Amino acid sequence: ELKVEQNPLFLSMQEGKNYTIYCNYSTTSDRLYWYRQDPGKSLESLFVLLSNGAVKQEGRLMASLDTKARLSTLHITAAVHDLSATYFCAVDFAGNQFYFGTGTSLTVIP
Amino acid sequence: GAVVSQHPSRVICKSGTSVKIECRSLDFQATTMFWYRQFPKQSLMLMATSNEGSKATYEQGVEKDKFLINHASLTLSTLTVTSAHPEDSSFYICSVLRGGNTQYFGPGTRLTVL
Numbered sequence: 108e109l110k111v112e113q114n115p116l117f118l119s120m121q122e123g124k125n126y127t128i129y130c131n132y133s134t135t136s137d138r139l140y141w142y143r144q145d146p147g148k149s150l151e152s153l154f155v156l157l158s159n160g161a162v163k164q165e166g167r168l169m170a171s172l173d174t175k176a177r178l179s180t181l182h183i184t185a186a187v188h189d190l191s192a193t194y195f196c197a198v199d200f201a202g203n204q205f206y207f208g209t210g211t212s213l214t215v216i217p
Numbered sequence: 218g219a220v221v222s223q224h225p226s227r228v229i230c231k232s233g234t235s236v237k238i239e240c241r242s243l244d245f246q247a248t249t250m251f252w253y254r255q256f257p258k259q260s261l262m263l264m265a266t267s268n269e270g271s272k273a274t275y276e277q278g279v280e281k282d283k284f285l286i287n288h289a290s291l292t293l294s295t296l297t298v299t300s301a302h303p304e305d306s307s308f309y310i311c312s313v314l315r316g317g318n319t320q321y322f323g324p325g326t327r328l329t330v331l
Contacts, residue, residue, distance in 0.1 A: 138318060140319075140320075142322075147327075148324070148325070149310055149322045149323060149324045149325045150261075150310070150322040152319070152321070152322075155318070155319055157318065195260060195261070197261075199318065204251075204263060204266060205251070205261075205263060205312075205320060206263065207253075207260045207261045207262070207263075208260060209260050210259075210260050212258075
């Protein structure tokens, strides 16, 4: 069964703190994507990870992929309020068919 | 990236009626588009893959007779929810595939069935 699980599902963190969101998936894939979704809006692409060991950084966010462990992480550094959103990972299992993770709802509090 | 539009952005309809949602790729020709459904506070679920000029491929558990998909041109795919019921109320999002491995998402359509 194809599964993509994220944890935590909900995350409340203080501004300035660091935290990591985890994305585990059940079947071999070397394509993983991270998206951000604001309430009532569609998805904004954050990162595309296409190989084992891939690491990408944009601002306060950094994503990595370990295909052997079937694990991706999204690390948040020195969080700010603007990062409050829901973050999804998505895995391409079958050639451009995305299976989304459960989502992590992030709230950054002052 | 790719520019994707959806129309309408919101629709309210009565139970038993049909609703058509359009997804347009505005800046390039898309042979493959995808349709997703998202219930409140839940993740996105892939409904079907829409291929230009051929029948859509539906995910397990998605009724093809209820969710009609037509990909008549390289810039337009439509999703028609037939005989809609309140349980079909959801956020419907399309995406286009570009560059072989990247999907660009439309702004979504919020369907409310009364």
